[in-house]
Amino acid sequence: MGEVILTMSGIDKSFPGVHALDHVDFELRRGEVHALMGENGAGKSTLMKVLTGIYSKDSGTITFEGKEVEYHNTHDAQEAGIVIVHQELNMVGDLTVAQNIFIGREFRKGFMIDDRRMIEESKKLFDELHINIDPRAKMSDLTVGKQQMCEIAKAISHKAKVIIFDEPSAALTEKEIDDLFAIIRDLRSQNLGIIYISHRMDEIKVITDRVTVMRDGTYVGTLITDECTKEDIINMMVGRVIYEEPKTHSMVPADAPVVLKVDHLNAGKMVQDVSFELRKGEILGFSGLMGAGRTETARALFGADPKQSGDIYINGEKVTINSPEDAVKHGIGYLSEDRKRYGIAVQKTITENSTLATLKEYMAGLFINKSTERAVTLQYIKELDTKTPGPDQLVVNLSGGNQQKVVIAKWLVRNCDILIFDEPTRGIDVGAKNEIYKLMNRLAAEGKSIIMISSEMTEILRMSDRIIVMCEGKKTGEIPIEEATQEAIMDKATRDIR
Amino acid sequence: MEKIKNNPIVKKLGFNRIILFLILLLMYGAFSVIIPGFASMARIMSILNYVYFLGFLALGVTFVIATGGIDFSIGPVMFCCALMSGYSLNTFGVPVVVALLMSIVIGMLFGCFNGYLVAFVGVPPFIVSMATMNIAKGLGSVFTKTQSVSWPQSNDPSGNGWFRNLVKVDGIPVGLIIFGIAIVILFIVMNNTRAGRYILCLGSNKEAVRLSGVNVRKWQMLAYVICGTMAGIAAIFFVSAYTTVQPGLGDTYNNEAIASCVMGGTSMGGGLASIGGTVIGVFVISLLQEGIMAMRMTKEVQMIITGLIVIVFVYADVSARRRRN
Numbered sequence: 001m002g003e004v005i006l007t008m009s010g011i012d013k014s015f016p017g018v019h020a021l022d023h024v025d026f027e028l029r030r031g032e033v034h035a036l037m038g039e040n041g042a043g044k045s046t047l048m049k050v051l052t053g054i055y056s057k058d059s060g061t062i063t064f065e066g067k068e069v070e071y072h073n074t075h076d077a078q079e080a081g082i083v084i085v086h087q088e089l090n091m092v093g094d095l096t097v098a099q100n101i102f103i104g105r106e107f108r109k110g111f112m113i114d115d116r117r118m119i120e121e122s123k124k125l126f127d128e129l130h131i132n133i134d135p136r137a138k139m140s141d142l143t144v145g146k147q148q149m150c151e152i153a154k155a156i157s158h159k160a161k162v163i164i165f166d167e168p169s170a171a172l173t174e175k176e177i178d179d180l181f182a183i184i185r186d187l188r189s190q191n192l193g194i195i196y197i198s199h200r201m202d203e204i205k206v207i208t209d210r211v212t213v214m215r216d217g218t219y220v221g222t223l224i225t226d227e228c229t230k231e232d233i234i235n236m237m238v239g240r241v242i243y244e245e246p247k248t249h250s251m252v253p254a255d256a257p258v259v260l261k262v263d264h265l266n267a268g269k270m271v272q273d274v275s276f277e278l279r280k281g282e283i284l285g286f287s288g289l290m291g292a293g294r295t296e297t298a299r300a301l302f303g304a305d306p307k308q309s310g311d312i313y314i315n316g317e318k319v320t321i322n323s324p325e326d327a328v329k330h331g332i333g334y335l336s337e338d339r340k341r342y343g344i345a346v347q348k349t350i351t352e353n354s355t356l357a358t359l360k361e362y363m364a365g366l367f368i369n370k371s372t373e374r375a376v377t378l379q380y381i382k383e384l385d386t387k388t389p390g391p392d393q394l395v396v397n398l399s400g401g402n403q404q405k406v407v408i409a410k411w412l413v414r415n416c417d418i419l420i421f422d423e424p425t426r427g428i429d430v431g432a433k434n435e436i437y438k439l440m441n442r443l444a445a446e447g448k449s450i451i452m453i454s455s456e457m458t459e460i461l462r463m464s465d466r467i468i469v470m471c472e473g474k475k476t477g478e479i480p481i482e483e484a485t486q487e488a489i490m491d492k493a494t495r496d497i498r
Numbered sequence: 499m500e501k502i503k504n505n506p507i508v509k510k511l512g513f514n515r516i517i518l519f520l521i522l523l524l525m526y527g528a529f530s531v532i533i534p535g536f537a538s539m540a541r542i543m544s545i546l547n548y549v550y551f552l553g554f555l556a557l558g559v560t561f562v563i564a565t566g567g568i569d570f571s572i573g574p575v576m577f578c579c580a581l582m583s584g585y586s587l588n589t590f591g592v593p594v595v596v597a598l599l600m601s602i603v604i605g606m607l608f609g610c611f612n613g614y615l616v617a618f619v620g621v622p623p624f625i626v627s628m629a630t631m632n633i634a635k636g637l638g639s640v641f642t643k644t645q646s647v648s649w650p651q652s653n654d655p656s657g658n659g660w661f662r663n664l665v666k667v668d669g670i671p672v673g674l675i676i677f678g679i680a681i682v683i684l685f686i687v688m689n690n691t692r693a694g695r696y697i698l699c700l701g702s703n704k705e706a707v708r709l710s711g712v713n714v715r716k717w718q719m720l721a722y723v724i725c726g727t728m729a730g731i732a733a734i735f736f737v738s739a740y741t742t743v744q745p746g747l748g749d750t751y752n753n754e755a756i757a758s759c760v761m762g763g764t765s766m767g768g769g770l771a772s773i774g775g776t777v778i779g780v781f782v783i784s785l786l787q788e789g790i791m792a793m794r795m796t797k798e799v800q801m802i803i804t805g806l807i808v809i810v811f812v813y814a815d816v817s818a819r820r821r822r823n
Contacts, residue, residue: 302709304708304709323713324708324709324710324711324712325711325712325713327711328710328711329711334709336709341703341705341706342705342706342709343706343709344703344706345699345700345702345703345706345707345769346702346703347702347769347770348698348699348702348769352695352698352699353699356699356706356707356710356712357710357711357712359692359695359696359712360692363692366691367686367690367691368690368691368692368695370690410710
C-alpha cells in the first residue's frame with residue numbers, strides 16, 4: 001500500500017425524508033483494493049455517487065491527490081482520474097469493442113473516424129491487461145464477463161487513478177471472476193487505488209486489503225482484511241452474528257406427492273430436453289453457472305417465452321401453459337432475477353404492485369375495492385416485515401430487499417402452490433437475505449413447492465432439499481441434499497465446458 | 499412551501515394541479531383586463547364550446563399516454579367521424595340518432611385499429627397513429643367527395659337540429675353537465691377499475707404486469723379503443739358548436755389535446771395520469787384560444803404557443819422523473 005490518494009471526511013447528504021449519509025469518512029491508498037461493505041441502503045452507492053459527482057454533498061470534504069475537490073458530473077470526475085465500473089454495463093451492443101471503448105472521443109482522420117487506430121489502441125489496452133478480446137468483435141456477441149473486461153479497459157484508457165467496482169462479480173461465472181481478480185491485482189500492482197463494492201464475503205477475503213463497513217448511512221469502521229474474519233465483518237454490518245449450517249437432509253416426507261412434472265421441455269438453445277419433478281413442500285435448487293439455461297427453463301415453464309416442445313403436468317394432470325396468464329391460473333408464481341425489469345412497476349404503490357396478480361379478487365362489481373386491497377397489503381407488509389411508511393408508498397422509494405418483498409407479497413396474495421424464485425437474494429443485504437430464507441422455509445413447511453434458482457453455492461446448499469444442476473441448456477445432474485457437496489455440484493455444472 | 503405541499507388536502511388534489519388552476523384563473527383575469535368586454539357570458543359560452551370537444555379528445559388520449567403510448571390521429575379521426583356521419587345524415591337521410599351513433603362507432607373502430615396494431619402486432623404507437631392520421635383524413639375526403647359537410651341548424655325545418663340541445667338549451671350550457679358526467683365516469687375508470695389500474699401499471703412496466711399473469715395486450719388495446727371512442731363523441735360536440743366540417747383537417751387538435759394532458763400532470767413516459775389535471779389543461783387551452791382570437795390574432799399564434807407548452811411541460815416531467823430516480 002502506498003500513500004493516501006483519496007480522503008472523504010464528514011460527508012453528509014440528505015434526501016427528503018432520508019438522511020442517506022451521516023458524516024461518513026473514507027480513505028483510499030495507492031496500490032490497495034479497498035472493500036466498501038454494508039447492507040443495502042447502508043449508503044455505499046450514495047457515497048460513491050457523491051464522489052463521482054452524480055450527487056452533490058451537503059457538507060464534508062473530498063481530498064484527491066492532496067487537493068480539495070468537488071466534481072459536478074461524472075465527466076469531471078473521469079477527467080480527474082476517478083472512474084466507476086457499474087454493475088449494469090453501459091455498452092452499445094451494435095458497436096464493436098473498440099468503438100465502445102472510445103465512444104465520445106473517437107480518433108479522427110480529417111472528417112472520418114479512424115477505426116484502425118481505435119482498434120490498435122484497444123489492442124494495446126487489452127495487452128496491458130492480459131485480456132484476450134478481439135477489438136473488432138461486436139459488443140453484443142461477447143459474454144457478460146467479456147463485456148465487463150471491456151468496461152474496465154475503457155476505465156483504464158481514461159488514465160484512471162481510482163477505479164470503483166460496483167458489484168462487478170454479480171453476473172460473472174467463477175472462471176470470469178478469477179480473470180477479473182487477476183486484472184484487479186494487476187491494477188493494484190500499478191499503484192492504482194481500487195474501491196470494491198460487493199456483497200460476496202468470500203471475494204472480499206480473496207481480493208481486498210482493507211474493508212470499510214457502513215451501516216444506515218454511517219461509517220462503522222475500517223479493518224485490515226487479513227486480520228479479520230467473515231464474522232467480524234458481518235457483525236459490523238448488521239450488529240449480530242448470522243451463520244447457518246447447510247441443510248443435511250431433505251425436509252420433504254418420502255410420500256409427498258409430485259405437484260409439478262416437466263417432461264422433455266425444449267425452448268431454444270438454452271433449454272434442451274429438460275425433465276424434472278417437484279414435490280409438495282419441496283425446495284428444489286437449480287444450480288449451474290451463469291448462462292446454464294436455468295432462468296430460460298423457468299421462463300419457458302411459466303409461459304413467459306415460447307417453447308418448442310415438452311409437456312407439463314400439475315398434480316398429475318397435463319396442462320397447457322402458453323402465457324404467464326395460463327401459468328398464474330394454474331397456481332404458478334415467478335419471481336424474476338431482474339426485479340426492476342420484470343418484477344415491479346416502480347412508479348406505482350406497494351398496494352398496486354401487491355395485487356397485480358390477483359386484482360380480480362378485489363373487485364366489487366366493476367370497481368376495485370380499495371379498502372380490502374389495502375388491508376391485504378398491510379397484512380403482508382407486516383408479515384414480511386417490509387420496511388415502509390405505508391402501503392401507499394411508491395415502490396421506487398424502497399430498498400432492493402424491500403422491493404423483493406413486494407414481489408413476494410404479490411405471489412403470496414395469489415396463494416400460489418408452485419413458486420419459482422429466480423435468484424431471490426440477488427443484490428439484497430445479509431439481514432434481508434435471512435428473512436427471505438426463513439420465509440421460503442416457512443412456505444415449504446406449509447406445503448408450497450418452490451423452485452429456487454441460485455448462483456450462490458452457499459444458498460443452494462443451505463436451502464435445497466434436492467438439487468438439479470444444469471449446464472449449457474441441459475440438465476446434467478440431480479443430487480439429493482444428503483449427497484450434495486460443492487465439488488459434486490461444480491463438477492456437473494462444468495461438465496460440458498472443459 | 500414544503501408545508502403547503504404536505505398538507506393532506508393539497509396532496510390529494512395535487513400541488514401542480516392547484517397551481518395550474520390558479521394559472522387558469524390568473525389568465526382569465528388578465529384577458530379580462532387587457533381585452534375590453536372579455537368578461538362576458540358570450541365569451542364563456544364560446545370557451546365552453548371549445549372545452550367540450552377538446553375535453554373529450556384530451557380525456558381519451560390521457561388513457562393512451564398513460565400506457566406510455568401516443569395517439570396523433572385523434573383530431574383527424576374526430577373530423578372523419580363528423581364528416582362521414584354528417585354526410586350520411588345529409589345525403590342518405592339517416593336519422594340523427596343513427597348519425598350520432600355512427601360517429602361514435604367510427605371513432606371506436608379507429609381506436610380498435612390503432613390499438614390492435616400497437617398491442618397485438620407491435621408497431622410503435624407513433625408510427626401507427628401517424629399513419630392513421632392520414633387514413634382518417636383521406637377516408638373523410640373520399641367519403642364526402644372532398645366537400646365540406648354542414649350539420650343542420652337548430653331551427654332546421656327537418657327538425658334534425660335537436661342534437662344541438664346536447665350543448666345548449668335556451669342559452670344554458672347543458673353540455674357542461676354531459677361533460678361533467680363523462681369526467682366522473684372516466685375518473686372512476688382510471689382510478690377504480692381494473693382497466694385503469696392495468697393501463698397505468700403497464701405504462702409503468704409492461705413486462706412486470708405481463709409476468710403477473712395479466713393479458714397486457716388486451717388492456718393496452720383498450721386504452722386506444724377508449725381514446726378513439728372519445729374522438730367519436732368529441733365529433734358530436736364539435737358539430738353541435740361549429741356546424742361545418744372540412745375534410746383534410748384536424749391535426750392541430752392533436753397537439754392541443756396532448757398539451758392539455760401533459761399540463762395536467764400525465765407523464766409522457768406512461769404510468770402516471772390525472773383526469774382532473776387533463777380537464778384543467780383543457781380549460782387553459784380553450785381560454786388561451788378564445789383570448790388569442792379576441793385579441794384578433796390568428797390561430798397560428800395559438801399553434802406556436804401550444805407547441806411551446808408541450809415542450810415546456812414535457813421537459814418539466816422528464817426532469818422531475820430524473821430527480822426522482
